Each structure stands twice: as structure tokens, then as C-alpha cells.
Amino acid sequence: MRNNIVHIGAGELTYEIRAIVAIAEKLNQLGIKTNMENIGDPVAKGEKIPQWMKEIVADMAMKDCSYAYCATKGLLETRQFLADRTNARGITQISPEDIIFFNGLGDAIQKVYGFLRREARVIGPSPTYSTHSSGEAAHAGQRPVTYRLDPDNNWYPDLDDLRLSVKYNPAISGILIINPDNPTGAVFPDRILKEIVTIAKEYDLFIICDEIYHNLIFNGESTKPISDLIDDVPCIAMKGISKELPWPGARCGWIEVYNADKDEVFRRYIQSIVDSKMVEVCSTTLPQKVIPPILSHEQYPVYLAARRERYEKYSNIAYNVLKQVPGIKVNRTNGAFYMSVVFKRDLLTDQQTLPIEVKEVRTLVEGLVNQPGVSVDKRFVYYLLASTGICVVPLSSFCTEERGFRITLLEQDEKEFTKIFRTIGEKITEYLAS
16 A cells, blocks of 8 residues: 555454454364353353343333433433442542443443553553453554463462562553453452552552452452542543343443542543543443443342352362362462463473364364464464364463463353363363373
């Protein structure tokens, strides 16, 4: 072309969570039955939406108002409802004007990073959810800047690494927290969150806290919303209904903004995000309409408790199976519905294989793993998929030097779920011995 029209950060936009689906589909065509344990969609994995929730959505869809535009920031009554829930805890106080709706948190993430000054960096956890790392890196046109989550310490943040990274990189302007964490399933104690807030205050940074899984915590763990700990530090909390109801297809998420009045630069930055929404007009109306009646329904806490109970049971099944497997590090999942498994250092090579009976499948996989630059954990993931039909995501896809894989806890059938994890354990042992 006459000019280079490609954005400087285009090469940073990767999403292996869905990219591997194309490989699984090819294997399906070759007769391999797959268990898709890669994408965090509870509905796709068979979770049933309760009848009372469907009736609320159906009744609202029968009203003409749900087909109209809403205000740029979102429906006032819904924003007021959400602000009241935050304010009821009696700590940080916000108004409806501090809440902005988006077409899913993916939309929010792209705008939150996209309207930062290019030189301003947000340091995120490693490993991290790839929509965050890709969005931040794409805005800057550089590799993500990260702090380490420690697999030898419950996947908690390495606070010394975070502090030193902030101290010696003056471009860092914000800190990302994902709590409960994706991809690790960790839940961060309040003491860790308070220390991150202290670092942000000391270096005059803002905080982004992705809390999409905040009501999906179990195994006796607890963590406070960031709004209860933030003090006067500028902050964005990210929330939504895709995992909690769950209604991922609604594409409905929002941010709560804290302390925009405490810093003029942060206030102008938030206003730029609002202005971008104004150009877009608004976010989808129907999902916003049903948030208050669903979240305030008498059956909602009962329903959530039952989901948490099942995730807790399955997290313990998975942990008890994999903790017996030599050569890996595994932590119990305490929030969200993911588990990240790490291979101990230097155990993976680019020569290991698993037997694949179907010649066409073996040819496909060998063609994939022998391409330049394929990480050793992606190699394992492809061989696992081809030999068992179990589809997981390589951990290297989550912006980390650790090598392993992320798997969901969403399979509904307990026997099948247990079989999946036992099979993975057996294949890890076989693969490492090959």
C-alpha cells in the first residue's frame, strides 16, 4: 500500500484461548472427540440458567423500552442500583456518574488501555488474562510489563518484584490486579491488596482491578472488593455479568471509578473514555435492564451458593488428582473456575511426544509443533489434544515465562470431569518420560 496502515501494536493482539479452537475443529473433522476445556463459558459447558432468571429476561424483552438506546454511561436506574450496593458497605462512596457500561469487559479493557497516553504503561500480573496483556501491549506498541505471580506461593503476587519494577520503570503509571485471578484461580488476601495500594500511593499510580469473578470464591477464602481498600488512590474496578449469572453472550460489563476527583489527570483520562462511549452512542440496553431484578431476586444468593459449592467440589477433585503427579506444580483453585498447572523447570523439551494412532492427526500435529518458535508447553498441549481430545491452553499464552497449561473446571458431569483430570495426569507422566 501507499502507506503502512498497520497499528504499531497490532502484533501484540493474540488470544490463544480461542485460536486453539481451530485446531480442535480440524481434529473433530478427522474423527477425534474433543473435550473443550479452554474457554471460560459456563453455558457452553452445560450450566443451566434458572427459570426465574429466564423469565425476568423474557418479560423485559417484551417491553419496548428494552429495544431503545440508553444513556451513554448506561441506564441511570441500573447505575444507581450498583452504586447503592457499593455504598451500602459504608466505605468508598460513589454516584451513578462513576459507573460506565460497556459491551462486555473486553470492550472496557480495550478502551481503558486504548485511551492511555502511549508512553504510559500499566504493569500487569504474569501470568495474566491475555485480553489485558494484549490490550496494554497494543496501546503501547511494546511487550507487556509484568510482575510475577508465584506458583510456589499460592500464585500470590511477588510484591518485591512489583515494587522494584515500579521503582525502576518511570513509564509505569498504573497497576493491574485480577482478583480472583484468571488464569490461576488464586484469591488474593486483603494484606496483599493493601500492599499494592500502598505501592500505588507511594509512586502516584492508579489501579485497575478486574473483579469479574468476585462472587465466585470458595474453599473458605475471602477477599474484599478493591473499593473497600483503595483509600484515596485513583482506581477502576471492572465488573460484569458474563461469569456470574452467567450470561457471556449478553456482552455486558461496567467499570466503577473511584477517586477521579482526587487527581485532575486521572479525571481527564476517565472523561476521554466517556467521550469514546458517546461517539459509540451506548452499550446494549436489555442486559442492563435486567441486572437490578436479577441481582436482587430472593433466589439469586441461593443460586450463587450452589454454583460456588460445585466449583469448590470440582476444584478439590482436580487438585487431589494432579498434586500426585510428579514433575508439575499445582495449586488449589479458590476462585473463578480455572486452574493453572506449571511444569517444573527444564522438564519439557522439544523432543517429547505422545502416541497418536490416526496418521492424519499425527501429521497435522507434527506440522504444528515443528514450526519455528513453538513453545514447549504449546507442544505438550497439541499432543494432549491430539492423543486424548482434551483441549487446554498453553500457559505461555498468558504472558509468562512459566511453562504449563490452563484448564477450566466447567465440565458438568463429575465422572467425566474426574476422568479428564486423571487422563491429564497420566499423559503428563507419559509425556515427560518420552
